[in-house]
Amino acid sequence: MRTAIYPGSFDPLTNGHLDVIQRAVKLFDRVIVAVAKNDGKQPLFTLDERFALVKKAVKHLPNVEADAFDGLLVEYVVSRKAQAIVRGLRAVSDFEFEFQLALMNRKLNENVETIFMMPKETYTFLSSRLVKEIARLGGDVGAFVPAHVQNALAKKFAGTKRS
Numbered sequence: 001m002r003t004a005i006y007p008g009s010f011d012p013l014t015n016g017h018l019d020v021i022q023r024a025v026k027l028f029d030r031v032i033v034a035v036a037k038n039d040g041k042q043p044l045f046t047l048d049e050r051f052a053l054v055k056k057a058v059k060h061l062p063n064v065e066a067d068a069f070d071g072l073l074v075e076y077v078v079s080r081k082a083q084a085i086v087r088g089l090r091a092v093s094d095f096e097f098e099f100q101l102a103l104m105n106r107k108l109n110e111n112v113e114t115i116f117m118m119p120k121e122t123y124t125f126l127s128s129r130l131v132k133e134i135a136r137l138g139g140d141v142g143a144f145v146p147a148h149v150q151n152a153l154a155k156k157f158a159g160t161k162r163s
């Protein structure tokens with residue numbers, strides 16, 4: 001059983017993340033989308049909210065499950081009996097950080113491989129940060145996130161100043 005962990009903040013999950021998940025599941029028997037607690041990042045959505053949004057988004061995908069984790073990623077990978085970490089690469093700008101992260105994780109556990117997947121070109125410009133910014137300013141994010149994420153964003157920003 002080949003299992004991959006796709007870790008991230010998913011604050012919130014976007015269609016770019018979903019694209020990576022759908023590609024990864026073609027290579028593995030099981031993909032676990034693991035929402036990181038990430039206190040340092042001051043997320044817009046709580047861990048529970050981010051997890052619930054991911055869970056709903058992958059419900060219809062066979063062999064994909066959602067989970068949440070805290071602490072060291074390589075330890076989580078071992079605890080889930082997984083062999084690999086999947087990360088998405090959008091542009092050169094992602095590379096430096098992802099490269100560093102992958103090599104550090106290898107240093108911590110050399111049995112865990114990191115695999116990079118590139119999304120469909122249309123999603124290469126997409127990030128949770130931009131989606132939040134557009135939603136905050138009242139823009140339409142319907143093309144970038146699933147409908148339930150769009151609703152959650154609308155709720156979060158309801159009543160906030162849009163200028």
Ligand code: ADP
Pocket residue numbers: 007008009010011014015016017020086087088089090094118119123124125126127128
């Ligand atoms: P993190 O805070 O760990 O970077 P993110 O939720 O921002 O978490 O991203 C998780 C992973 O998904 C990262 O590897 C990131 O590069 C990748 N990713 C994010 N958005 C996209 C996208 N539009 N296309 C492909 N990969 C993406």
